[in-house]
Amino acid sequence: MSKFISKMVVGLGFLAATFAATPASAQSSAMITTGITSQPVGHYEFCKRYPGTCQPNASVGVVSLTRAMWTKLVEVNNAVNSAIFPRTDEEMYGVPEVWSYPTVQGDCEDYVLLKQYMLQREGLPASALLITVLRQSNGEGHAVLTVRTDQGDYVLDNLDDRVLAWGDTDYEYLKRQSERDAGKWLAIADDRNILVGSVR
Template identity: 35%
Template sequence: MSMTRRMFVATAGAAAAQACGLTAVQASQLNLLDKTLIAILADGKKYTLPKRSSFIIATDQLIKAEGPEQLCRDQQGVCRTNYDAGVVELTPYLLKVLNVVNAVVNDNFDPTSDLELYGVPEKWVQHNAAHIFGKVKGDCEKHALIKRQILIWLTANKTGQRLFPPGSLMITIGGVPRDMENEGHAWLTVRTDHGDLTLCNLFPDVRPMAEVNYFLYAISSPAGLSRWHVVQPSMQAPGAWDRNDILAMQPSGFYDPTPIQPAETSSWRRKALGLD
């Protein structure tokens, strides 16, 4: 599809999909971005806005993140650091777009570890959704990066403004409960006027952060992916988490610039674990 035709499909009514005259063969050759745009048109479900909920609160404490640092070295254009903080004024249509993007990207992924793909435990790579045909191999942060990329690309009809300001799209690092995977995890957080919404590869629908029982470790800065902040200790560990789960949770590739000694009773980690 040309860019003009793609934007027509993205912004016109549901009849635009038929107007494109796509055959079954052509449909099978769509890239991931086009699949997402067509799916937005095809989704006739009515979405109800969630109740206003909470936001992830970040501290001023920065952490070093090996995966994102390597990403910013390898693909510098992905890591702009001058985005303004943004909040999406959520509407039923925008909620639909978020749900479709989450589901389509999840459906077009073949879960594969970095060790299997690259021979290293952790490697962050930003794939280009417009160049992805078929399923892409990758793990949780690649889901989050592609969803963020697609949402940044989407523009409003006529005005040309972005539907989702880049500063409203942040990647969160943490962990999932023992009954799911019990390992480090990454997902996309979208900041809206109804609270932070979670787009995750472990479920097809978009969920308010307050309803997701995840351990919150760090979140990227609204300015870009080169700065990562520790999440406020009071928000890090949901009540359903077992303390042993949290003690075992150290997301791969993330570490504090200044090591925290266990004896430091004032550390954010000890507060998060309820040890003081």
């Protein structure tokens, strides 16, 4: 995993310069969560394989959205989006839902897991990097990585190389990991339980 990440970032890091000028001009806001909700089955199975990634966080905080931090977010988003080929879980495994770290191909949540892993290795706190489940405007389920910052919540999305304030997307956000415990999930606005869909 480490060799793959190093090679990917070195080879694709130059892409960040194209997109990383400054954060969005309008400050984002923080998502409002409404309490504990169900954990996606794919994440539950992932936690059984990687229990260390699904523990309570020692501390809870946000990241300071400096110019350098913004560049880092854009760089990681672009590097993973460029390196991983989108494939559905049905195509890869013959089953509807498998969450895993991708190396060549992956589903939407696989992109999220790799971005989360890479940013944690860069020193960002786990409490600020939250897997988030949502519904697209076409009704399909999807997953993105929410980054909690001192200027609001932003999302890293395999369907968009831009890092956007969550409120600037046309998604309906459903639930995300708890910032206090990576193995628990919180509802966003409502607690409707949907299956995470596949990338296009």
